[in-house]
Amino acid sequence: MAAxxxxxxxxxxxxxxxxxxxxxxxxAVLREGMFCFAAKPKSVETLSLPYPREWNxxxxxxxxxxxxxxxxxxxxxxxxxxxxxxxxxxxxxxRCGACADKCHFFIGTGDPKNMPVLRAELIRxxxxxxxxTFGKMLGKLAGARPLTLDVLKEWWYYLFQCTECRRCSVFCxxxxxxxxxxxxxxxxxxxxxxxxxxxxxxxxxxxxTGNHMGIQPHAFKDMLDFFVDEIEEVTGxxxxxxxxxxxxxxxxxxxxxxxxxxxxxxxxxxxxxxxHYLKVNYGLDITWSTYAxxxxxxxxxxxxxxxxxxxxxxxAEAKRLGVKWILGGECGHMWRVINQYMGTMNGxxxxxxxxxxxxxxxxxxxxxxxxxxxxxxxxxxxIKHGKLNLDxxxxxxxxxxxxxxxxxxxxxxxxxxxxxxIKNVCNNFYEMPRNCIKxxxxxxxxxxxxxxxxxxxxxxxxxxxxxxxxxxxHDKHDVNMLACICAIDRAALxxxxxxxxxxxxxxGTHEMVANxxxxxxxxxxxxxxxxxxxPGK
Amino acid sequence: MNxxxxxxxxxxxxxxxxxxxxxxxxxxxxxxxxxxPYIAVLIFIVGFISRVMDWAxxxxxxxIPTTCGQQKSLPWIKHSKIDNPxxxxxxxxxxxxxxxxxxxxxxxxxxxxxEGAKISYIWEKWLWLASLAFHYSFLTVxxxxxxxxxxxxxxxxxxxxxxDSFFQVGLPGxxxxxxxxxxxxxFLFLRRIYIPxxxxxxxxxxxxxxxxxxxxxTTGILMRYFTKVNIVGIKEFxxxxxxxxxxxxxGIGSLFYxxxxxxxxxxxxxxxxxxxxxxxxxxxxxxxxxxxxxxERHINPxxxxxxxxxxxxxxxxxxxxxxxxxxxxxxxS
Numbered sequence: 001m002a003a004x005x006x007x008x009x010x011x012x013x014x015x016x017x018x019x020x021x022x023x024x025x026x027x028a029v030l031r032e033g034m035f036c037f038a039a040k041p042k043s044v045e046t047l048s049l050p051y052p053r054e055w056n057x058x059x060x061x062x063x064x065x066x067x068x069x070x071x072x073x074x075x076x077x078x079x080x081x082x083x084x085x086x087x088x089x090x091x092x093x094x095r096c097g098a099c100a101d102k103c104h105f106f107i108g109t110g111d112p113k114n115m116p117v118l119r120a121e122l123i124r125x126x127x128x129x130x131x132x133t134f135g136k137m138l139g140k141l142a143g144a145r146p147l148t149l150d151v152l153k154e155w156w157y158y159l160f161q162c163t164e165c166r167r168c169s170v171f172c173x174x175x176x177x178x179x180x181x182x183x184x185x186x187x188x189x190x191x192x193x194x195x196x197x198x199x200x201x202x203x204x205x206x207x208x209t210g211n212h213m214g215i216q217p218h219a220f221k222d223m224l225d226f227f228v229d230e231i232e233e234v235t236g237x238x239x240x241x242x243x244x245x246x247x248x249x250x251x252x253x254x255x256x257x258x259x260x261x262x263x264x265x266x267x268x269x270x271x272x273x274x275x276h277y278l279k280v281n282y283g284l285d286i287t288w289s290t291y292a293x294x295x296x297x298x299x300x301x302x303x304x305x306x307x308x309x310x311x312x313x314x315x316a317e318a319k320r321l322g323v324k325w326i327l328g329g330e331c332g333h334m335w336r337v338i339n340q341y342m343g344t345m346n347g348x349x350x351x352x353x354x355x356x357x358x359x360x361x362x363x364x365x366x367x368x369x370x371x372x373x374x375x376x377x378x379x380x381x382x383i384k385h386g387k388l389n390l391d392x393x394x395x396x397x398x399x400x401x402x403x404x405x406x407x408x409x410x411x412x413x414x415x416x417x418x419x420x421x422i423k424n425v426c427n428n429f430y431e432m433p434r435n436c437i438k439x440x441x442x443x444x445x446x447x448x449x450x451x452x453x454x455x456x457x458x459x460x461x462x463x464x465x466x467x468x469x470x471x472x473x474h475d476k477h478d479v480n481m482l483a484c485i486c487a488i489d490r491a492a493l494x495x496x497x498x499x500x501x502x503x504x505x506x507x508g509t510h511e512m513v514a515n516x517x518x519x520x521x522x523x524x525x526x527x528x529x530x531x532x533x534x535p536g537k
Numbered sequence: 538m539n540x541x542x543x544x545x546x547x548x549x550x551x552x553x554x555x556x557x558x559x560x561x562x563x564x565x566x567x568x569x570x571x572x573x574p575y576i577a578v579l580i581f582i583v584g585f586i587s588r589v590m591d592w593a594x595x596x597x598x599x600x601i602p603t604t605c606g607q608q609k610s611l612p613w614i615k616h617s618k619i620d621n622p623x624x625x626x627x628x629x630x631x632x633x634x635x636x637x638x639x640x641x642x643x644x645x646x647x648x649x650x651x652e653g654a655k656i657s658y659i660w661e662k663w664l665w666l667a668s669l670a671f672h673y674s675f676l677t678v679x680x681x682x683x684x685x686x687x688x689x690x691x692x693x694x695x696x697x698x699x700x701d702s703f704f705q706v707g708l709p710g711x712x713x714x715x716x717x718x719x720x721x722x723x724f725l726f727l728r729r730i731y732i733p734x735x736x737x738x739x740x741x742x743x744x745x746x747x748x749x750x751x752x753x754x755t756t757g758i759l760m761r762y763f764t765k766v767n768i769v770g771i772k773e774f775x776x777x778x779x780x781x782x783x784x785x786x787x788g789i790g791s792l793f794y795x796x797x798x799x800x801x802x803x804x805x806x807x808x809x810x811x812x813x814x815x816x817x818x819x820x821x822x823x824x825x826x827x828x829x830x831x832x833e834r835h836i837n838p839x840x841x842x843x844x845x846x847x848x849x850x851x852x853x854x855x856x857x858x859x860x861x862x863x864x865x866x867x868x869x870s
Contacts, residue, residue: 011654018737048844082839084595085822091592092817095743097735098641098664101648107656117738134742134809141544143740169603173635173642173668174814175823177603207846208854217855218862244865290864291848304598305843312845320848340601343834366610366623370831377610384613413604413621413828416614435646435658439605439620468656 004033004457007499011464016101018112024125024145028113028154030057033457035157036450039200044193046204047306051193057156062149068192069147073130075188080131085180090127092174093117099168099178104442105161108461113158116168116178122155123185156194159185161458163447164301164333165406170439182448187303195302199449203298206310210293211256217290223259224288227269234531236523239276241288244321248287249358251318254329254375255296255487258508264490266529267508271329273517274379274510277388280520282359286327292317295334296487300341301449308345311337314372315346325355326372330508332486333447335374336411343370360385376485379513380417383424389518394528395426396535398481398512401473402431403466403493404441405486413439418485418509425516430477436469446492459492460499467500474501482506539736542729545744549752549799556798560791569794570774571783577801584808589816600835603823605641622827635824639669664728671721675750677701677714678757685775709761719754722747746812749803756796766793 005013019026035057044052055063065071080087099116101107106114113119121143128135128144135144145151164179189195205214215223224241232238242248254271258264278284292313299306318326328338343349352371355364362381364373382388402422408414415438423429436442445462473479482493482504493506515528527533559565606617622628634640647661681698684690702710726747729739760766770786771793777783807813819825852859852866859866 008654014650016734018733023737081595082598084592084597084820085601087595088592088817088820088822091588092811092814092821094811094814095735095738095740096642096664096668097732097738098645100734100738102646107648112734112737115734115738121738132809141541141741143742166603169823170605171641171644171646173639174818175603175635175641175821177601177823180601180823208851210851216858217864218858221862221864246865290859291851305841308841309843309845312843313848316845316848338831339828340830341599343830344599344837345840347834362611364610365832366608366829367831369834372831380614381611384611410603410605411601413606413608413617414610415607417610420614433658440644465656468654472655 004460007460010457010461014108014110016110023112023118023121024140027150028157030153030157034161034455035458036160036196036198036452036455039193039195039197043197043200043204044195046207047200047302047309049190049193049195049200049302049306053193055193057153062153062194064149064152064192068152071191072126072147072152072188075191076127076130079184079187083180083184085177086184088174089120089176089181090124090131093120093124093176095121096173098171098173099176102168102171103178104163104165104167104445104465105458105462108445108464109458111161113154114161116162116172119158119162119178120176120181122151122158123181126151152192155185156189159189160196160450161462163406163443163445163450163462165443165447166410167406167440167443170410183300183304186301190303196449196452198452199298199301202296202449203302203306203310206294206296206298210289210291210313211259212294212296212298213256213260215256215259215293220256220259220290220293224268224272227265227272230529231269231273234527234529235273235519235525237273237276237519237521239272240279241272241275242285243288243290245285245287246321248285248321248323250284250286250325250327251292251314251321251323252286252288252327252329252375253292253295253314255331255334256294257296257487257491258329259293261491263494263506263511263530264487264508266511266514267330267487267490269529270508270510270512270514271375273514273519277517277519278359278382282387284358287321287323289317289321295329295331297334297337298449300333300337304341304345307337307341311342312346314342315349315352318349319351324353325367326352327375327378328372329375330485330487330510332405332407332488334487335414336407338370338372339412342372357381359387374414374417376414376417376421376509379510380420383421388513390425390513390516391518392425392427392516393536394516394525394534395512396428397532398426398507399428399430399477399479400426400481400483400507400512401429401470401477401479402437403444403470403482403484403489404437405484405489406441406443406447408485409439409441414485415439418483421509421513422483425512430473430479432469432473436465442466442469444486444489444492444496446496447488451488451492456495460496463492463496464500466493467496470497470504471501474504480504483509483512485509539730541739541741542744544741545748548745549748552749552799552802553752553795556795557791560794566785566794569798570785571778573801574778574797575783577804581804581807584805585813585816588808588813589820592817592820596838597822597826598837598839600826600828600830601822602826602828604828608828623829623832624827628825628827632819632825636818639665641824642668663724667721667724667728670717671725674714674718674721678712678718678754681712681714685772686779688772688776712761715754715758715761719751719758722750722754726751742811746803746806746810749799749806753796753799753803756792756799760790760792760796764790764792766790
């Protein structure tokens with residue numbers, strides 16, 4: 001692996017001046033640290049996707065099937081017929097350039113092919129060549145070029161340098177959504193077995209064991225039991241999570257990343273404490289599933305069919321357990337899938353009830369068809385009705401800012417709920433500048449399956465705009481904690497902060513909720529879930 | 538020298554010469570004045586409609602609006618009804634602002650790296666302003682031209698002309714729209730040349746319509762203010778075209794035919810080009826759908842049936858371990 005440059009070196013390397021040679025005449029050079037390992041054949045096989053094989057992007061020969069050009073051509077034709085988005089987004093871009101400097105990868109690398117418009121042109125040029133009159137007639141003059149091996153490699157390199165965050169689509173006058181183009185482009189690459197391993201293996205794990213980490217049911221329970229011990233040590237209260245429980249009120253599904261790695265684990269503990277609090281005080285019965293133990297959906301980064309196959313478990317398990325509705329944990333792309341795809345793919349969920357919070361009586365009207373509620377919506381409702389006993393001063397050592405996760409921001413629009421929750425569980429909250437939050441939020445740089453370790457330079461460069469905004473509030477308000485509502489953020493932001501703004505740590509929102517929550521029967525608390533001393537104790 | 542830009546420039550110059558020579562030397566008034574305009578309008582109408590039909594033919598499998606404001610959720614949270622519409626009404630308002638005022642482009646920012654490793658984002662209004670000026674002045678010019686095709690000229694057209702020629706400078710009155718059109722289209726051209734990133738992404742297909750429109754506006758302005766063409770003759774000619782009894786009157790200079798030919802080229806080129814964004818914006822699924830998936834199910838007409846890993850298969854894989862860990866199972870063995 002290439003040695004990582006120091007942060008000031010990486011910063012001073014950014015150059016927005018495009019090269020002299022035109023982009024079609026500048027073949028992509030795969031640079032170490034900027035791409036991920038190839039998908040392992042076993043994972044591709046598990047998902048029954050085509051052409052599983054050992055291949056290496058560094059080699060000249062990618063061991064493609066002989067008729068690969070035909071496969072791509074047919075694949076494009078098929079998708080042009082199935083997705084109006086694809087067809088329109090191929091046709092109507094005027095290259096006004098409004099999107100150019102909106103992409104975090106462009107801002108962080110200066111690579112012109114990371115301008116959303118050019119990323120799309122990589123595919124559009126082939127589309128013009130194969131599917132449009134002028135492209136066929138005029139070739140390069142019409143911005144068309146034939147699909148060659150170099151072009152395919154360029155696709156692969158740059159389609160896995162997009163995190164499908166949709167920031168560009170906010171600014172596009174026609175709403176052209178690069179995420180959609182990347183999603184379809186990756187589907188095309190998957191027709192040739194050209195996935196990356198950080199996506200294929202979690203997706204395969206999820207298919208077989210129910211979660212990305214490949215944690216088997218007994219081990220999953222073990223991990224939550226370990227959290228139970230930790231919580232008891234901190235609060236003196238022994239929480240009792242239930243698993244695969246038939247007849248529970250609510251099924252809870254969250255990304256498995258929070259069960260596995262810090263600081264997500266503290267958020268997972270937060271969920272357990274909240275569930276226990278609601279069980280003891282209000283008799284609400286929430287169960288976890290080991291079968292549907294994954295909220296995230298790396299199928300979303302593979303193909304829409306794979307996304308559907310993984311997502312199907314949520315409803316299947318809810319139906320089997322006979323719960324009333326489903327509660328979902330903090331996660332970004334998981335919520336884009338739930339909000340914009342799940343009902344369409346795997347609904348109608350007519351075996352579930354329209355979600356009502358039994359404690360407050362609130363009907364979640366906005367979720368009455370899909371029947372899945374975001375835990376932030378749920379907690380905000382509880383707090384608003386005064387149903388949680390909170391002591392925000394327990395978080396007084398934190399000076400918090402909030403990172404809107406791209407998918408929740410631009411694929412859902414959940415802005416005020418998390419802010420309401422955060423302001424009720426801590427006393428020091430500071431917003432980052434307006435151009436870096438809410439619908440204009442910057443990606444962590446590691447979304448859409450790019451949070452591997454071999455592409456660390458890419459992730460750090462892509463995360464720069466986010467980190468730079470955090471640094472701004474750190475310098476101005478002494479912010480020391482970056483709150484988020486996404487499991488990938490919790491995995492991706494800590495190394496990003498360590499690199500660019502080492503004074504700032506990362507937390508899930510429900511970790512802060514749990515730390516502020518006064519549990520029934522708790523002992524005199526002296527430390528928080530991380531074992532850090534509480535302020536004034 | 539930029540070859541894409543040169544190609545487009547040469548193409549437009551050739552088109553101009555073609556019409557000029559065709560009329561001056563070869564006397565092809567009938568071809569350039571009657572045949573080509575009819576064909577061009579036909580191509581435009583058929584092409585535009587078939588293009589839109591072709592888009593509409595592809596389904597919208599998922600409802601994926603880009604949400605640019607607060608979602609509708611709890612009753613006490615202020616919902617952003619336009620930027621994150623929940624109902625068809627909200628979508629209509631969103632599209633209204635998008636199409637008539639280029640709302641998304643209005644958000645445009647420019648990223649800059651400053652001293653001390655600080656990145657800032659500044660509101661960049663010029664592209665928005667120039668685009669808006671360009672589209673509205675073009676529309677005004679287009680509507681103004683209806684006076685050639687209508688007899689008597691409707692009052693509303695005369696009213697528009699009065700407003701447009703508000704700054705009267707001698708006779709004939711100066712139409713603001715023509716000047717704004719030329720200025721804004723020149724701005725759009727210059728930014729393609731001078732902003733390095735924009736120059737890098739620009740194709741010949743981006744320069745061609747710009748040169749075409751610059752030439753159309755210039756020939757129009759020349760005719761109105763400088764060469765002073767035979768306006769009565771042109772009206773007669775236009776009425777002939779409109780009533781499908783075309784005749785070629787005498788005394789119309791070749792400049793007019795150049796103007797008409799370039800307009801014809803623009804019409805014929807339209808359906809095959811990026812200019813179709815005019816139709817596309819209406820169909821863009823990230824803008825024209827409400828964000829209400831969780832409340833109202835969206836139907837995908839080709840929703841694929843897929844194999845899923847069922848709970849039963851899962852339990853078969855892990856039953857013993859599950860029993861040992863005290864997890865409930867469906868079948869004991």
